[in-house]
Amino acid sequence: MSILVNKNTKVIVQGITGRSGRFHTEQCAAYGTQIVAGAVPGRGGTDVNGIPVFDTVAEGVAATGANTSLIFVPARFNAADSVMEAAEAGVELVICISEHIPVLDMVKAKAFLKGKPTRLIGPNCPGVITPGECKIGVMPEFAYTPGNVGIVSRSGTLTYEAAYQLKQLGIGQSTCVGIGGDPVIGTTFVDVLELFETDDDTHAVVLIGEIGGTAEERAAAFVKDKMTKPVVGFIAGQTAPPGKRMGHAGAIISGGQGTAADKIKALKDAGIAVADSLATIGETVAAALT
């Protein structure tokens, strides 16, 4: 068991012919992920390393039975529109790696998804990996190993760092989900925590947050009220100055809100063990598991 994706997941890649689309498709396929189709307007009938390419997602889904879409379409080629196309084609899960998508485009795409059964992960995220089974994204696979700890994070490299620290301590992961660093995202911390809570193979969860917004505070409230499994937290950005966007569009302290101190306090108040430093995420999880 795992959440969101497993060895049976069938993936269609939107933007498969671009430089990063092509590269990461190869990496995902080599990991064992079933990449069954690609979708690029105007490239229907061609193939990428034997993977058939279709003009539209709908055609690709109809022909291959793909149930998950992986999006590499650049923001300027309207990546938010690609999200809507995938949802309309009926895939269950859309994982959008694309970064720099205009906020208003995502506001629209998110409204489009409302009431539809499709779940969106991202945008501006590393994707989802169920170690040993399936990788749908851009994460370096050596950092992961199968096991029973779930990871959910707003940050890509921090997730790799955390997973690798766990691996070195002999602790594997059930599924790792990058939810993305933008102000408008499809799936939140709370959504993923809910999934981990009901997943038999997840025994503990690592939540990696950063400054900006109030998603970590919401997650803390959920953990306090609803979760029975141990949760370990980490928040990046304790030294970030207010008013400055720290790389991610969503990582900004504004109007006195979204500080690391507030978030750490909210997590601790909810009974979550918070790793004080980047170097001790692994140890903190190991301690929580004993």
Next chain:
Amino acid sequence: MNIHEYQAKQILESHGVNTLPGEVAETPEEAEAVAKELNCNRYVVKAQIHAGGRGKGGGIKLANSLPEVKQQAETLLGMQLVTPQTGPEGKRVRKVLIAEAAEIEKEYYLAVLLDRETSQLTLIGSEEGGVNIEEVAAQTPEKIIRAQIDPAFGLTDFQARQFAYQLITDTTYRSIIPNATALILSLYNAFTGCDCSLVEINPLAIVKRGDELDIVALDSKVNLDDNSLWRHPDIAEMRDPYEEDPSELEASESGLSYIRLDGDIGCMVNGAGLAMATMDIIKQNGGEPANFLDVGGGASVEAVAHAFRLILADENVKAVLVNIFGGIMKCDTIANGIVEAAKQVDLNVPLVVRLEGTNVELGKRIIAESDLDVQLAEGLSEAAQLAVTAANLA
């Protein structure tokens, strides 16, 4: 991206938001000419800098005549204006906005912004205008009114009208409701038309012009969504290079994300989250980071070398910490970038490198075999300690 008040005024006016007549000037003579053109009894001369609290810092002056306008412009232009938001060094005033000074009856607050909880745009308003809205929200939250905007329909006429009635409760001002409704709709159109991340009018004011009441945006702030600037080239040109740190500007042009800070340990990291966490661990070990720098997920040797030059150009930097978790970004690329950069710039501060991940052994070997004086750290804690020690000894 931030822009000046006079530019925000232009954007709002072009979408139909009512304002008072005014123009920007760069010299006292221009200021006087603007005032002459405006031809009113009383003027306001406002320093144009990217920071709030200008009134408190003495950056907003009244003038009753053309010579007074010229004199006030002389005072403001060229001064280092210190406000609660600029920091002690202040900001140099290079432009002033000259506008008609209004006879204010009542001030309000009005804004459109993104509500991250609902992923929808939201109208925010308050009868407490002209003051710090965050304080109003904290102390008297009941005085803040909101309306969610469904992106499928946009802000509807009835919503805008309803909001106007909720905002302007004093029945003396009932005659102004249609104008207020139109202004609210125009403000929303400005937000969506220009891909803003915030539009704020503070104060929105009911003013008396002659015998007529009118509702106008007296001061406004517009922030733009950086990810959308490519589709608004006219707005992108509004960027004021004087208001930005030159190294931050240079970094963004080469795809690096760099923010200058006050400390003395330069950092180069891949990934925004890891970069923030690296700054934090420096602080936890008793040091102070000199910058945030994310070289990104797929940077080239040239980009890494460029990042390195940016860090070393900061005279406060006494040591550099490179923290790379190689994934897509390979450790040997980083190592080659460091070696390349060291050839181009005079590396005169201690360098601590922590590499992990893809091609880590190759990366370490490239650094070890170069004649660079580099301390290779095994773990994160060790890396931070070495960097802090090195900075303290320098």
